[in-house]
Amino acid sequence: MATDDARLKPSRSMDTDATLGHHIVPTRIYYIIFGVLMLCTYLTVQIAFFDLGPLNTIAAVGIAVFKATLVVLFFMHVRYSSKLTTAVVIGSIFWLAILLALTMADYLTRIWRTYG
Amino acid sequence: MPDTAGHAAAPAALAHHFDSLDQQREAATLGMWVFLVTEVLFFGGLFMVYTVYRAWYPEAFAAASHELDVVLGTVNTAVLITSSLTMALAVHAAQLDRRKLLMTFLLLTILLGVTFLGIKSVEYYHKFVEHHVPGPGFQFEKEYARHAQLFFSLYFIMTGLHALHMIIGIGIMLWMLRWAYRGVITAEYYSPIEISGLYWHFVDIVWIFLFPLLYLLGRHGH
Numbered sequence: 001m002a003t004d005d006a007r008l009k010p011s012r013s014m015d016t017d018a019t020l021g022h023h024i025v026p027t028r029i030y031y032i033i034f035g036v037l038m039l040c041t042y043l044t045v046q047i048a049f050f051d052l053g054p055l056n057t058i059a060a061v062g063i064a065v066f067k068a069t070l071v072v073l074f075f076m077h078v079r080y081s082s083k084l085t086t087a088v089v090i091g092s093i094f095w096l097a098i099l100l101a102l103t104m105a106d107y108l109t110r111i112w113r114t115y116g
Numbered sequence: 117m118p119d120t121a122g123h124a125a126a127p128a129a130l131a132h133h134f135d136s137l138d139q140q141r142e143a144a145t146l147g148m149w150v151f152l153v154t155e156v157l158f159f160g161g162l163f164m165v166y167t168v169y170r171a172w173y174p175e176a177f178a179a180a181s182h183e184l185d186v187v188l189g190t191v192n193t194a195v196l197i198t199s200s201l202t203m204a205l206a207v208h209a210a211q212l213d214r215r216k217l218l219m220t221f222l223l224l225t226i227l228l229g230v231t232f233l234g235i236k237s238v239e240y241y242h243k244f245v246e247h248h249v250p251g252p253g254f255q256f257e258k259e260y261a262r263h264a265q266l267f268f269s270l271y272f273i274m275t276g277l278h279a280l281h282m283i284i285g286i287g288i289m290l291w292m293l294r295w296a297y298r299g300v301i302t303a304e305y306y307s308p309i310e311i312s313g314l315y316w317h318f319v320d321i322v323w324i325f326l327f328p329l330l331y332l333l334g335r336h337g338h
Contacts, residue, residue: 024211025204034201041193041327045186048332056336060328068321075204075317077145077310085146092153096160100167107168 023080033074040067129305141307148311152318159322162274166329169266176263180256181334183248184271185239189331192235193323199228200320203313210306215296218309222293225316229286236279243268271330278326281319288312 044063048056073079078089127137134140170177206221247255248268256264292312295301301309 024208027205027208030201030204030208034197037197037200038194041190041197044328044332045190048186048328048335051336057333060332061325064325064328067324071200071317071321071324075200075320076314081145082142085142085149088146088149088153092149092156095153096156099157099160099164103164104167104171107171 023077025074025077025080029074033070037067037070127304129302137304141310144307144311145314148314152314155318159274159277162270162277163325163329166270166274169263169270170333173260173263173266176260177267178334179260180248180264180267180271181330181332183246184331184334185242186331186335188235188239189327192232193327195228195232195235196320196323199225199232200317202228203316207306207309207313210296210301210309211303213303215299215301218301219293219296222289222296222309226286226289226293229282229289233279233282233286236275240272243272274326274330278319278322281322285312285316285319288315 040063044060047059047063050056052059072089078086126132130137130140134143202221202224206218206225209215209217209221243249247253249272250265250269254261254265254268289312292301292309295308
């Protein structure tokens with residue numbers, strides 16, 4: 001059993017404290033991420049009051065994606081987790097992209113708008 | 117915890133079907149993420165519907181979005197982000213075996229979650245008073261009435277399902293608070309806090325997308 005330990009140990013990021021079995025993120029990082037998230041919230045609200053045409057949507061979704069990425073990487077520890085977990089996370093985004101892209105490819109290229 | 121302890125005697129928190137605490141933690145985290153993938157696609161379907169209808173009826177959606185209270189929406193976003201911070205700090209306290217601190221942060225997370233739901237119910241109340249709830253009593257500018265109803269249907273379904281997730285999350289946090297109080301959670305066995313935290317942060321992420329898409333799209337103009 002003991003000999004299997006090394007093989008079964010999940011691979012980790014370079015900056016992981018090797019003496020610990022799990023990574024403890026310094027609280028300073030949590031506070032910084034919190035600050036950035038709050039700043040982004042302020043920015044996205046401010047930007048929404050200017051008429052930038054299609055850029056409004058791009059900015060709103062772009063900032064939301066950035067905020068979500070920070071939450072996933074730091075609050076949800078994906079930055080410090082195994083490659084397998086990271087693959088599952090990326091897989092979820094990939095499948096969501098299939099859902100959105102293929103559906104919109106259909107809706108945006110046909111004349112559906114026959115009522116309303 | 118150094119997993120070298122496993123050589124002499126198995127740690128108390130280690131289930132017999134795992135080789136090490138590391139492997140046990142890894143399995144718990146991976147399992148939670150697999151569940152969260154199903155949640156991503158569950159909410160993804162709703163975002164898909166939103167995208168299609170917004171692409172079809174941009175003017176009606178902007179006009180309907182303009183009726184939402186952006187101040188309450190922004191405050192709620194801040195409340196939820198703060199609750200994610202207290203959740204992350206709760207996991208940190210659990211990792212360091214600081215039981216009282218863990219309980220404090222869990223309690224703060226619960227209180228912020230309840231605050232979010234309180235503000236949300238005030239918003240829902242306003243929508244009922246203003247006749248913006250889809251159904252026979254729905255009232256809106258005649259030009260957009262029909263499609264504004266689509267927007268408000270999506271608003272109530274999406275924020276309603278999000279609120280349901282919040283209620284479940286608060287229930288989980290109360291459960292974790294009880295476990296922390298009883299000493300079930302230790303530095304060796306903090307996975308319950310870690311994966312409850314993953315759920316909590318996921319619900320926060322859903323709101324991070326809901327907020328700009330529902331509240332902010334109609335801010336300029338009108």
